Structure formats: structure tokens, C-alpha cells
Amino acid sequence: MTATNDTAPPKLIVRGIPTEHAQALRRGGPDAHGQPPIAAVARGAGNPCRHCLQLIADGDTKLVLAYRPFGVPQPYAETGPVFLHQTACARYDADALPAWFAHLTPALVRGYDANDWIVYETGRVVAGTELAEACHAILARDDVAYVHIRSRFNCFQCRVERG
Structure with missing residues (x-):
């Protein structure tokens, strides 16, 4: 009889950006650079929403903004461009x-x-x-x-x- 390893790796928890933050941005709240998000038409398949972690459909309106996934600025708090669905979507969790x-x-x-x-x-x-x-x-x-x-x-x- 051979021994088997039944231990699977622990599950991951994968999360999009917090809903409260996404809602504030959709209402025109400031991004990580203090600017309001910019509405643009999604073109092609490379437009992932960072809240629901689904792709924004070609032709739909997306928000483009600077995002810093950290609570406060500090040396390792990278900021970069991201997209959000312009309309409400469910957070990926x-x-x-x-x-x-x-x-x-x-x-x-x-x-x-x-x-x-x-x-x-x-x-x-x-x-x-x-x-x-x-x-x-x-x-x-x-x-x-x-x-x-x-x-x-x-x-x-x-x-x-x-x-």
C-alpha cells in the first residue's frame, strides 16, 4: 500500500479593491493623485475592473484612475493606473x-x-x-x-x- 499526501495547499483569499473606495471613485471622488477618474470607452479585451476582477466589455464605459492599494503614502506604496466599471459591480472576494x-x-x-x-x-x-x-x-x-x-x-x- 502506498502512502498518499492528502494535504492540499491552503486556500487563497483573492480580493478586488474595497467597495467603499470603488463607490467613492464612481461618484467622482479623488484618485491617488487627487484627480477625479476619467470616463473612457473600453476598447479590446484588456480592460479589467479592479473591483469585480472581470473584464470590462468592449464598448462599455470604464473609469481610468490612479490607484494606490495602501492606506497611506510610504516608500513602498506604489501607485499606478487601473480601470473600474463605471456602473456598480460586485466586489471579487x-x-x-x-x-x-x-x-x-x-x-x-x-x-x-x-x-x-x-x-x-x-x-x-x-x-x-x-x-x-x-x-x-x-x-x-x-x-x-x-x-x-x-x-x-x-x-x-x-x-x-x-x-
Whole structure:
């Protein structure tokens, strides 16, 4: 009889940007640079909403804005452009990455500590199909509080935590 390993990696918690923040931006609230979001027509398939983590349909209106996924400015609080659906959508909060993330190639992943500083040894560039595995490996470290996934252009995609 052979022994089997029935231990699966712990689940991930994948989250879009907080609903309260998305709602404030949709009402014209300031982005990370103090500017109101800009409404634009989505063209093509590369327009992910950072709240619901779904792609904004070609021809739909999106909001374009600067986003900083940290509570306060500090040296490691990167800011970059993101998109949001112009109309309300449900926040993504699930135990798996959206299926379309497999096409997010290459993608950047890196862990952050409890002070929101980058844990340098965790930074990786991976294929979209390797994102879940990379997140599990980074979150296995005791000094990592959470992971950010970013596009190849360094645009924030989502936050990933331990399940």
C-alpha cells in the first residue's frame, strides 16, 4: 500500500479593491493623485475592473484612475493606473483567481509584510498559469502578510491573502 499526501495547499483569499473606495471613485471622488477618474470607452479585451476582477466589455464605459492599494503614502506604496466599471459591480472576494488571470502573462507577484513594505526576496515574474502556485509559495513565508498581483505594466490587479 502506498502512502498518499492528502494535504492540499491552503486556500487563497483573492480580493478586488474595497467597495467603499470603488463607490467613492464612481461618484467622482479623488484618485491617488487627487484627480477625479476619467470616463473612457473600453476598447479590446484588456480592460479589467479592479473591483469585480472581470473584464470590462468592449464598448462599455470604464473609469481610468490612479490607484494606490495602501492606506497611506510610504516608500513602498506604489501607485499606478487601473480601470473600474463605471456602473456598480460586485466586489471579487473568492478563494481562487479569476479564470482570465491565466492570460495575464507575464505577471508580477510580490509579498508585503505587516508594515506594507515589499519583502524583496518574494518578487517574481511568472506566467499567468503559475500565479496561484507563486502566491501559495510567497504566502508560506512567515514574514509575508499578503501578496499583490500586478500586470506586466506594473498595474495593480488584486490582493491575495491566506485563506
